[in-house]
Amino acid sequence: MFSPSDLFEIPFGDWVDSAVKDWLVPNFRPFFRSLQAPISFVLDGLDGFLNAMPMLVFTAVLAFIAWRTAGRGVAIFTALALVFLDLIGVWGQTMTTLAMIVTAVFFCAVIGVPVGILAARSDRFLAILRPILDVMQTIPPFVYLVPIVMLFGVGTVPGVIATIIFALPPIVRLTNLGIRGVRADLVEAAYAFGSTPSQVLWEVQLPLAMRTIMAGLNQTLMMALSMAVIAALIGAGGLGLTVNTGLGRLDVGTAMEGGIGIVILAIILDRITQSFAERKAVATPSLAQTFRGFFKPSRMAARAADEKPA
Amino acid sequence: MKSLTGKAFTDGMANKVEAKNIFKIFGSEPDRVFEMVSKGHSKADIHAETGQTIGVNDASFEVAEGEVFVVMGLSGSGKSTLVRMINGLIPPTRGQMMIDGVDVASCSAETLRKVRREKVAMVFQHFALFPHKTVIDNVAYGLKVKGLPAAERRERSLKALAQVGLEAYADSYPEELSGGMQQRVGLARGLATEPEILLMDEPFGALDPLIRRDMQLELLELQRSLKKTIVFITHDLNEALILGDKIAIMKDGSFVQVGTAEEIVGEPADEYVRAFTQDIDRSRVFEVAAIARPPLSIEIDAPVSDALARMEAENVDAMFVTDKGTLQGQVLYRGLSGASDPEALAQHLDPDFATVTPDAHLHELYGKAAAGRPIAVVDETGAFTGIVEPGDIFHQLVRGEEHESGQKRAATA
Numbered sequence: 138m139f140s141p142s143d144l145f146e147i148p149f150g151d152w153v154d155s156a157v158k159d160w161l162v163p164n165f166r167p168f169f170r171s172l173q174a175p176i177s178f179v180l181d182g183l184d185g186f187l188n189a190m191p192m193l194v195f196t197a198v199l200a201f202i203a204w205r206t207a208g209r210g211v212a213i214f215t216a217l218a219l220v221f222l223d224l225i226g227v228w229g230q231t232m233t234t235l236a237m238i239v240t241a242v243f244f245c246a247v248i249g250v251p252v253g254i255l256a257a258r259s260d261r262f263l264a265i266l267r268p269i270l271d272v273m274q275t276i277p278p279f280v281y282l283v284p285i286v287m288l289f290g291v292g293t294v295p296g297v298i299a300t301i302i303f304a305l306p307p308i309v310r311l312t313n314l315g316i317r318g319v320r321a322d323l324v325e326a327a328y329a330f331g332s333t334p335s336q337v338l339w340e341v342q343l344p345l346a347m348r349t350i351m352a353g354l355n356q357t358l359m360m361a362l363s364m365a366v367i368a369a370l371i372g373a374g375g376l377g378l379t380v381n382t383g384l385g386r387l388d389v390g391t392a393m394e395g396g397i398g399i400v401i402l403a404i405i406l407d408r409i410t411q412s413f414a415e416r417k418a419v420a421t422p423s424l425a426q427t428f429r430g431f432f433k434p435s436r437m438a439a440r441a442a443d444e445k446p447a
Numbered sequence: 448m449k450s451l452t453g454k455a456f457t458d459g460m461a462n463k464v465e466a467k468n469i470f471k472i473f474g475s476e477p478d479r480v481f482e483m484v485s486k487g488h489s490k491a492d493i494h495a496e497t498g499q500t501i502g503v504n505d506a507s508f509e510v511a512e513g514e515v516f517v518v519m520g521l522s523g524s525g526k527s528t529l530v531r532m533i534n535g536l537i538p539p540t541r542g543q544m545m546i547d548g549v550d551v552a553s554c555s556a557e558t559l560r561k562v563r564r565e566k567v568a569m570v571f572q573h574f575a576l577f578p579h580k581t582v583i584d585n586v587a588y589g590l591k592v593k594g595l596p597a598a599e600r601r602e603r604s605l606k607a608l609a610q611v612g613l614e615a616y617a618d619s620y621p622e623e624l625s626g627g628m629q630q631r632v633g634l635a636r637g638l639a640t641e642p643e644i645l646l647m648d649e650p651f652g653a654l655d656p657l658i659r660r661d662m663q664l665e666l667l668e669l670q671r672s673l674k675k676t677i678v679f680i681t682h683d684l685n686e687a688l689i690l691g692d693k694i695a696i697m698k699d700g701s702f703v704q705v706g707t708a709e710e711i712v713g714e715p716a717d718e719y720v721r722a723f724t725q726d727i728d729r730s731r732v733f734e735v736a737a738i739a740r741p742p743l744s745i746e747i748d749a750p751v752s753d754a755l756a757r758m759e760a761e762n763v764d765a766m767f768v769t770d771k772g773t774l775q776g777q778v779l780y781r782g783l784s785g786a787s788d789p790e791a792l793a794q795h796l797d798p799d800f801a802t803v804t805p806d807a808h809l810h811e812l813y814g815k816a817a818a819g820r821p822i823a824v825v826d827e828t829g830a831f832t833g834i835v836e837p838g839d840i841f842h843q844l845v846r847g848e849e850h851e852s853g854q855k856r857a858a859t860a
């Protein structure tokens with residue numbers, strides 16, 4: 138059967154190959170290398186900090202954050218789950234993965250929110266941006282691992298860069314959506330009182346878009362976590378590496394240890410960030426109130442009554 | 448009289464807002480629309496042919512300091528577009544919009560912001576309160592944007608909230624308040640920056656009729672002391688008549704009539720305006736001055752026969768009696784004609800007569816007219832300035848309907 142490729146073939150692979158190898162890499166490698174600096178600065182700091190922190194202190198802090206944002210149930214889950222991770226021996230890897238995820242999400246927010254704001258303000262910019270975001274979201278992350286390695290080398294930082302590229306679209310999209318979704322009459326009212334565009338942004342648009350932006354941050358975070366294993370393919374450490382090691386040795390136990398760590402991190406971070414997006418949904422008693430609750434006379438009396446017979 | 452005194456009061460003052468041949472065309476080829484407009488095509492034709500909409504078509508008007516200018520028209524007639532061109536939220540396609548001598552249609556963004564911060568505030572149909580800010584922070588918004596320190600913002604906002612009676616709700620959120628209260632907050636937000644001009648785009652349109660009525664009266668009350676220059680948009684002619692010193696009726700982007708309440712209701716410019724005036728309560732529009740007759744009276748020392756002769760000549764049943772110009776009472780033809788002592792007018796005097804001020808509205812006369820006797824018109828200084836014959840009240844009230852039925856008769860003939 139005849140097919141067009143019998144006549145000639147397009148050397149598409151060669152074109153891309155030479156574009157990257159002969160043009161992009163030699164010309165822009167120093168530029169891309171310099172992009173690593175801020176990322177590795179944040180990442181190294183965070184990684185060092187998290188790994189230096191005593192396990193129990195970290196557990197207490199995260200459980201506290203979970204309690205204040207997502208409620209008591211999530212706090213208890215957080216504490217138990219983190220102790221479990223320590224017991225199965227993946228504490229260090231968990232902290233490394235957490236550092237990578239937080240770094241990636243931090244840069245996604247730093248880049249994504251302003252880009253989303255610009256997209257909300259200019260229809261033309263959005264028209265250019267939208268196809269780029271579509272490509273970023275549909276292209277399988279394995280495909281861009283190769284150019285990333287060529288431009289940035291291997292290691293944890295290139296892994297974080299791959300994660301940033303993969304996880305960026307939701308926060309951009311939802312920032313744009315959130316700001317465009319602010320009631321037009323409120324924006325009009327803000328202008329009617331003589332606001333500058335940046336006053337409108339800070340006073341009205343951003344606060345009212347915050348829930349949507351937080352929902353975008355949550356999605357970005359989840360996508361970043363899903364990159365943990367793939368990033369390990371280009372030398373990133375952490376739980377992803379544990380999974381890959383298990384995979385390489387067909388060691389189900391090790392792979393599962395890494396996998397369960399990622400799942401637990403995902404659940405905790407998801408609950409905490411979701412509660413940002415839902416604000417007000419959870420009643421959060423103040424710290425003082427809670428402590429007062431512990432020492433309520435009725436409680437003390439009850440405890441005293443319990444102790445007496447003994 | 449309200450509108451007349453209003454005019455006398457404002458005549459010497461400068462115009463705060465002056466629109467000169469303002470056009471707004473929604474579409475990408477306004478020139479094509481202008482060409483069709485100059486050939487006299489209608490808004491509907493132009494939309495059908497070009498797909499572009501005429502928002503406002505050649506509107507010119509002035510609003511004097513302290514005046515309430517009401518723009519009234521059906522939905523889609525261009526009222527919101529017009530009012531938004533006054534503070535530049537919508538830039539006019541053509542024409543000038545002068546605010547205190549500054550053309551907001553052509554000034555820089557910086558100047559426009561200054562005008563909005565210092566001169567013109569706006570109250571919106573759906574309140575447009577910021578849901579994430581407390582009531583007081585909403586009211587303080589204009590002051591914050593101006594860069595005032597927090598303490599001064601709070602003090603001035605509390606003052607504005609007190610003007611609308613809501614200081615107790617300063618720290619509530621808008622969603623916790625009823626619709627009427629929310630719009631009071633909207634009004635307080637407009638007043639907080641102490642602007643000279645207040646733009647109100649159907650501010651009471653989203654409220655229940657009873658609350659709307661309260662708000663109208665409250666606004667009138669406030670305006671009595673504040674004397675702002677107000678441009679008020681409404682689709683309700685009754686509201687326009689209650690509030691407006693001057694009323695413009697809009698249709699398809701153009702003004703069809705501009706005048707006082709009495710002019711609009713008394714002499715509607717065309718069928719469109721007349722259709723609006725049909726349902727309104729004429730007794731709340733017309734004032735006593737519109738139907739008062741000359742102050743016919745007789746001096747108390749005149750003989751009874753003179754009084755009878757005068758009443759016969761004027762074809763009236765009753766007459767006022769004065770003593771050197773001051774009102775003493777009323778005499779009835781019935782009482783005088785059987786008089787035994789024909790010399791003493793004073794004996795037949797009925798000191799119990801009804802009086803009314805010249806600026807009272809006709810509906811206030813119903814009770815007083817029930818006796819069927821003439822009512823004395825007495826102004827604030829106590830001077831006897833005219834007489835209202837009960838029959839004239841009802842004659843004035845049915846005039847619009849007479850015209851109406853006359854037209855119908857002509858149409859069926």
Ligand SMILES: Nc1ncnc2c1ncn2[C@@H]1O[C@H](COP(=O)(O)OP(=O)(O)O)[C@@H](O)[C@H]1O
Pocket residue numbers: 473500501502520521522523524525526527528529
């Ligand atoms: N942004 C816009 N784009 C296109 N047409 C508009 C726009 N705003 C208003 N219009 C049209 O202009 C006309 C006047 O609208 P508007 O001023 O809102 O009327 P009103 O306030 O009297 O109801 C209407 O025909 C409306 O459809």
Ligand SMILES: [Mg+2]
Pocket residue numbers: 526527528649
């Ligand atoms: Mg409108």
